Structure formats: C-alpha cells, structure tokens
Amino acid sequence: MGSFIALIIALSPLLFYSYKLGVFPNGKVWKTPFFTLTSQYYESLSTFSWVLLGKLTPLYLLCIWFFTCRYWWYWAIIIPIGMYIFQIVSLFNDEFNLKDEPVELIYIFPYMLIVGVGLYFIRKKILKYIEMFNLKEQIESEVKKVELELER
Known part of the structure; x- marks a missing residue:
C-alpha cells in the first residue's frame, strides 16, 4: 500500500505537466470522438487545463495526506481541501457559465460541509488499514529492540 501511495x-508532476505534453490543444476547441469541448472564458484549452491541473494536483495530494495522516490534527487538512474544491467549482463556473451570478464566498x-462529511x-x-500500518511499525520497532538486546 505504501509503495502504491508513493507511486x-x-x-x-506528470499529472500537472500533462498540459505541456500535448494532451490538451492550444486552441479554443477540442474535438474528440466522444465529446467536443469549447473554451469560453480562457483563450485556449491549454490555459484552462493549466489552471485546472494547478488546482487538481495539490487537491489530490492533500487528499492523500488526509487519508494517510495518523495524527490528531488531520482535520485541519480539510480547510485547504475545501478551498481547492471551491476554486475548481469557481473555475468551472467561469469557463462553462454554470450560473449567471458569480460564485460567492458564502457558497464555500x-x-x-459536504466535503467534510x-x-x-x-x-x-x-482507518483500520492506517491503524494496522501503525501497529506493524510498532511491532517492527519492538522486534528490533529485542534483537539488539539479544545481541548484547
């Protein structure tokens, strides 16, 4: 599990820099066999993807941190997670005109609340997987202590 999270x-960085790898076109329209996406707010879809990936990358890293943190203060990580989600919602609102009025701070x-719950x-x-990982670390440290005592 730890190796998967490390991967x-x-x-x-590959996710963030995918906008430079030619995944997103430099023009306003992106046509694929599955959908057609037209940028309205940004001059190019490459710029839109740069802004979006600049929000998504830290968001998913913060989520990983939240889920794997074993300390009592892990709830404080929800605040930046909520801020990034709000920024992504605002980004989509600007780009695709989801609402006529601007997204206000009160909507956060x-x-x-939804994100927190x-x-x-x-x-x-x-949580049980995190507790098992912590227990495994404690057992390994105790085994090393016993091995060191036996070597003496």
Whole structure:
C-alpha cells in the first residue's frame, strides 16, 4: 500500500505537466470522438487545463495526506481541501457559465460541509488499514529492540 501511495505521489508532476505534453490543444476547441469541448472564458484549452491541473494536483495530494495522516490534527487538512474544491467549482463556473451570478464566498460553507462529511466517512472506512500500518511499525520497532538486546 505504501509503495502504491508513493507511486501516486511520484506521478503528480506528470499529472500537472500533462498540459505541456500535448494532451490538451492550444486552441479554443477540442474535438474528440466522444465529446467536443469549447473554451469560453480562457483563450485556449491549454490555459484552462493549466489552471485546472494547478488546482487538481495539490487537491489530490492533500487528499492523500488526509487519508494517510495518523495524527490528531488531520482535520485541519480539510480547510485547504475545501478551498481547492471551491476554486475548481469557481473555475468551472467561469469557463462553462454554470450560473449567471458569480460564485460567492458564502457558497464555500455547504461545500465544506459536504466535503467534510464525505471525507469523514471515507477516512472512517480506511482507518483500520492506517491503524494496522501503525501497529506493524510498532511491532517492527519492538522486534528490533529485542534483537539488539539479544545481541548484547
């Protein structure tokens, strides 16, 4: 599990710089067999993807940190997670005109509530895996102490 998480973290620069790898076109329209995407707010989809990936990359790294943190203060990580989600919602609102009025700061509170409750339940489900990992580390440290005592 630790190797998988390390791999996901190691791939984060690749995710962020995918806008430079030619995944997103430099023009306003992106046609694929599955969909057609037209940029309205930004001059190019490459710029839109740069802004979007600049928000998504830290968001998923913060989520990994939240889910794997074993200290009591892990709830403080929800604040930047909520801020990034709010920024992504605002980005999509600007780009695709989801609402006529601008997204106000007051809208962050329902998002924070939804995100907080959702993250709480997800973390509760994976908490046993985190506790098993911590127990494994404690057992390994105790075994090393016993081995050192036996060598003396």
